[in-house]
Structure formats: structure tokens, C-alpha cells
Amino acid sequence: xxxxxxxxxxxxxxxxxxxxxxxxxxxxxxxxxxxxxxxxxxxxxxxxxxxxxxxxxxxxxxxxxxxxxxxxxxxxxxxxxxxxxxxxxxxxxxxxxxxxxxxxxxxxxxxxxxxxxxxxxxxxxxxxxxxxxxxxxxxxxxxxxxxxxxxxxxxxxxxxxxxxxxxxxxxxxxxxxxxxxxxxxxxxxxxxxxxxxxxxxxxxxxxxxxxxxxxxxxxxxxxxxxxxxxxxxxxxxxxxxxxxxxxxxxxxxxxxxxxxxxxxx
Amino acid sequence: xxxxxxxxxxxxxxxxxxxxxxxxxxxxxxxxxxxxxxxxxxxxxxxxxxxxxxxxxxxxxxxxxxxxxxxxxxxxxxxxxxxxxxxxxxxxxxxxxxxxxxxxxxxxxxxxxxxxxxxxxxxxxxxxxxxxxxxxxxxxxxxxxxxxxxxxxxxxxxxxxxxxxxxxxxxxxxxxxxxxxxxxxxxxxxxxxxxxxxxxxxxxxxx
Numbered sequence: 001x002x003x004x005x006x007x008x009x010x011x012x013x014x015x016x017x018x019x020x021x022x023x024x025x026x027x028x029x030x031x032x033x034x035x036x037x038x039x040x041x042x043x044x045x046x047x048x049x050x051x052x053x054x055x056x057x058x059x060x061x062x063x064x065x066x067x068x069x070x071x072x073x074x075x076x077x078x079x080x081x082x083x084x085x086x087x088x089x090x091x092x093x094x095x096x097x098x099x100x101x102x103x104x105x106x107x108x109x110x111x112x113x114x115x116x117x118x119x120x121x122x123x124x125x126x127x128x129x130x131x132x133x134x135x136x137x138x139x140x141x142x143x144x145x146x147x148x149x150x151x152x153x154x155x156x157x158x159x160x161x162x163x164x165x166x167x168x169x170x171x172x173x174x175x176x177x178x179x180x181x182x183x184x185x186x187x188x189x190x191x192x193x194x195x196x197x198x199x200x201x202x203x204x205x206x207x208x209x210x211x212x213x214x215x216x217x218x219x220x221x222x223x224x225x226x227x228x229x230x231x232x233x234x235x236x237x238x239x240x241x242x243x244x245x246x247x248x249x250x251x252x253x254x255x256x257x258x259x260x261x262x263x264x265x
Numbered sequence: 266x267x268x269x270x271x272x273x274x275x276x277x278x279x280x281x282x283x284x285x286x287x288x289x290x291x292x293x294x295x296x297x298x299x300x301x302x303x304x305x306x307x308x309x310x311x312x313x314x315x316x317x318x319x320x321x322x323x324x325x326x327x328x329x330x331x332x333x334x335x336x337x338x339x340x341x342x343x344x345x346x347x348x349x350x351x352x353x354x355x356x357x358x359x360x361x362x363x364x365x366x367x368x369x370x371x372x373x374x375x376x377x378x379x380x381x382x383x384x385x386x387x388x389x390x391x392x393x394x395x396x397x398x399x400x401x402x403x404x405x406x407x408x409x410x411x412x413x414x415x416x417x418x419x420x421x422x423x424x425x426x427x428x429x430x431x432x433x434x435x436x437x438x439x440x441x442x443x444x445x446x447x448x449x450x451x452x453x454x455x456x457x458x459x460x461x462x463x464x465x466x467x468x469x470x471x472x
Contacts, residue, residue, distance in 0.1 A: 017383065022371075025370075027370045029371045029372050030372070030375075031432070033418075033419060047374075069366075070368045071370070072368070073368045075415045077420055077421065080420070080421075080422075081421050081425065084425040084426045085421075086425075108421075109420065117370060119370070120370040120371065123363075124363065127363075129363065129364055134361065145290055146290055149287065149291045149293075150294055150359075152291065152294070152359065153291075153294035153295060153297065154298075156295065157302060160298065160299070160302045160466070161302075164302075165308075179431075189348045193451070194303055197451065198296075198299050198450075198454070199459050200465075201296075201298065202292065202295055202296075202459045204460065205291045205294065205295030206288050206291065206292070208291060209287045209288035209290075209291035210288070212287060217287065239448050264421055264424050265423055
């Protein structure tokens with residue numbers, strides 16, 4: 001949550017068009033989906049780490065902390081493949097078994113998770129969410145109603161932690177107490193609070209829709225506050241990143257390092 | 266029941282497919298935001314748990330997969346329009362990735378679209394008219410079943426020992442958490458009255 005609400009500091013990466021950045025991020029992620037050797041995604045990760053910290057003027061510490069969930073995810077994917085993929089046995093102890101194939105594929109998937117992770121972090125940390133909505137509306141031709149609904153949803157999302165705390169506090173007041181005076185809480189109370197949050201949000205969403213409509217959303221022609229444009233540098237940025245990735249994968253293929261989805265079977 | 270509702274439906278049939286009201290769009294966004302937030306809160310605890318249980322954490326994680334499918338059947342049952350489920354899933358994934366920084370990255374958009382298609386198919390086959398336990402259960406099973414082949418490719422489960430076990434766990438989880446639980450939530454929402462102004466409320470009046 002803190003990631004989404006922190007103000008974006010000015011940097012070359014932050015000045016790029018949000019839609020172009022999102023498209024580049026998506027293309028790169030899909031391309032990496034078909035790479036299944038450990039070396040190529042590792043190189044992408046290193047290049048990405050340098051590009052994101054330098055291009056986004058981000059402190060290295062903040063980038064690495066933001067990577068923790070991706071790291072946990074990568075570890076899970078790695079251990080699964082190491083322990084459950086059949087192949088040349090490297091080490092065996094009871095039901096546990098480590099294979100060469102498992103190590104290679106596991107490392108490849110973990111490296112891919114981290115590579116996609118560093119690019120996603122670079123995107124989230126350098127993109128203002130409202131600028132993204134404006135840009136999707138203007139540059140990606142997303143209709144005015146979905147764009148503004150998403151913007152209102154973004155605002156709602158920022159309020160949700162506060163509402164959640166309020167609901168939990170209100171329920172705690174009425175909850176049965178333990179002998180030492182602390183509140184007894186279980187999974188059921190979590191479910192009740194979640195349902196209350198859902199009802200509250202639906203009610204607020206309907207009110208927001210009415211107020212947006214009563215202020216003339218959907219009328220033509222529209223003007224936009226703080227317009228976002230695609231400039232020549234954005235085009236250069238998009239083409240450069242995608243060709244850079246293409247050259248890297250091609251080089252890996254020529255040098256024999258690259259392996260595709262066939263490695264799985 | 267179907268015969269009595271035919272006249273009003275055919276009257277607006279020309280624009281029925283695309284006549285989204287703002288409050289319908291807003292509901293999809295709101296559902297995406299709330300479930301995005303709840304998933305985010307759950308995932309925080311989940312990462313700790315899966316690290317604690319080591320490699321078996323991954324298998325237990327499958328048991329909760331169905332929870333990821335909830336948005337689509339809830340949105341379809343309330344709005345009762347074609348593509349409501351797919352759009353709701355995609356909006357939820359956009360909120361998770363762009364606003365909350367999900368650890369899957371933008372590939373979640375693809376998974377969400379596949380899940381949405383799977384969850385929506387059974388409802389679409391009844392032409393958005395039947396909302397009984399069976400349709401919900403099928404929706405959960407298909408949502409989990411379709412996305413399985415994609416996540417098996419993404420996470421490298423093909424060629425590992427437990428592929429079938431994973432499929433079974435995920436489909437069962439999809440039926441229970443992504444199908445039947447959705448009906449429980451929708452019915453409870455209908456009882457509170459917050460969704461009376463949507464298609465689900467009109468359907469109750471028609472009855």
C-alpha cells in the first residue's frame with residue numbers, strides 16, 4: 001500500500017509516458033515467459049536493476065526492499081522444481097530428491113521471477129497512478145467512464161486501510177473478551193470484517209457513480225486536466241528497450257545459452 | 266419465469282450488450298479494489314506461512330487458489346451482463362499489479378483474463394439466467410481448470426511429479442472457494458440490500 005501512495009520523484013524514467021511504459025513492461029514479461037535457461041533472465045535482471053536504479057534515480061535500498069515478495073515467490077518456485085522434477089539424481093534422502101534438471105529449471109524460473117520483478121518495481125516506483133489513468137484515457141483510448149471509475153477506485157483503495165481499521169475497532173468494542181481483558185479474535189471475525197468492508201465499498205461505489213454522473217461525466221466534448229502526451233523520447237524509449245531485449249535473447253540463442261519451453265518436458 | 270421476462274429484455278436488446286451504466290462499471294472497480302486489498306492483506310500473511318512450511322507451502326497454497334476466482338462470479342451474479350466476469354477479473358488484476366505491486370507482475374493480467382473466461386462460461390451458457398449451486402460450482406471448477414494449464418506453464422509444473430495432484434487440489438479449491446463461497450457471499454449481499462439497484466435486485470422484483 002505504501003508503494004502506491006508514495007509520491008513519485010522526478011527522473012528520466014518517471015517522465016516517460018505511463019502507457020508506453022506499461023506496454024514495454026508487458027511485452028518484456030511475455031517474452032521472458034518463453035525463456036527457460038538461468039543465464040538469460042539473470043542478465044535481464046542485472047541490466048534491469050541498473051536501468052531502474054539509474055534511470056529512476058531510486059535508492060538501491062528501496063529497490064531491494066521492494067523486491068522481497070518477489071524473492072519469496074522465486075524461492076518457492078525454485079524449491080518446488082528442485083524437489084519434484086524427475087531426472088538425473090544428484091542427491092537423495094528418503095522421499096527428498098534433488099535432480100540436475102530440477103536445479104536448472106528451478107534456477108531459470110527463479111531468475112525469471114526476479115527479472116520480471118525488477119521491471120515491475122521500476123514501473124510501480126516511477127509511475128504516478130493518476131497520470132497512468134489519464135494516459136490510458138488519452139493515449140490508449142480507454143473510455144471516459146471506465147477511466148474515471150478506475151480513478152475513483154484508486155481513491156477508494158487509499159481509504160480502505162482506514163475503513164478496515166475502523167471496522168475492526170468497531171467489532172472489537174462488541175467482541176467477547178478473554179479473562180485478561182484482550183479481545184478474542186479468530187478467522188470468523190476476519191471474514192465478518194471483510195464482508196462489512198465489501199458492503200461499505202459497494203455502497204460508496206454507487207454513490208460515487210451517481211456523483212460522477214451528476215457532474216456530467218460522459219458528456220462530449222471532454223477536456224483533460226494535466227494532459228499526458230507521447231513524445232519522441234517515449235517512442236525511442238519503447239523501441240530501445242524492446243530491441244535491446246530482442247538482441248539479448250538473440251545473442252543468448254546464438255551462443256547456445258538459451259533454452260525454450262522444451263526444457264520443461 | 267423466462268417467458269415473463271422476455272418483453273422488457275427484447276425491447277432493449279439492441280443496446281443490451283453494450284449499455285453499461287456507470288454504476289455497473291463502478292461496481293466492477295469497487296469489487297476489484299476490495300478484493301485486491303483483501304488479497305494483498307492475505308498475501309502478506311501468506312508469504313510468511315509459505316516460507317515457514319518450505320516446499321510444502323506451495324502445495325498448501327493450491328488449496329486457497331479458489332479464493333482468487335471470487336470476483337468474477339460475484340460480479341456476474343450482481344450485474345448479469347456478458348463479459349462482466351472477465352472485465353472484473355482484469356480490473357482486479359490491474360489494481361493488484363499497478364497499485365499494490367503484486368509479486369506476479371504484469372503476467373497476472375493474462376492469468377486473470379483466463380480465469381475470468383473460465384468462471385464466466387457456465388453463466389454465459391445459461392444466458393445469464395440461472396444462478397443455482399450447480400452453475401456456481403461449475404464456474405469455480407472451470408475457472409480453476411482453465412488457468413491451471415497457464416500457471417503450470419508459467420511456474421514449470423509440467424514434467425514434475427505432482428502435476429495431477431496439483432490439478433485436483435486446484436479444481437476442488439475452485440469449486441469450494443471460487444464457486445460455492447461466491448454464492449454464499451452474493452446471497453448475503455442481496456439480503457443486506459446494497460445491490461438492490463443492480464440487475465440482481467431487479468431480478469428479485471420480477472420474481
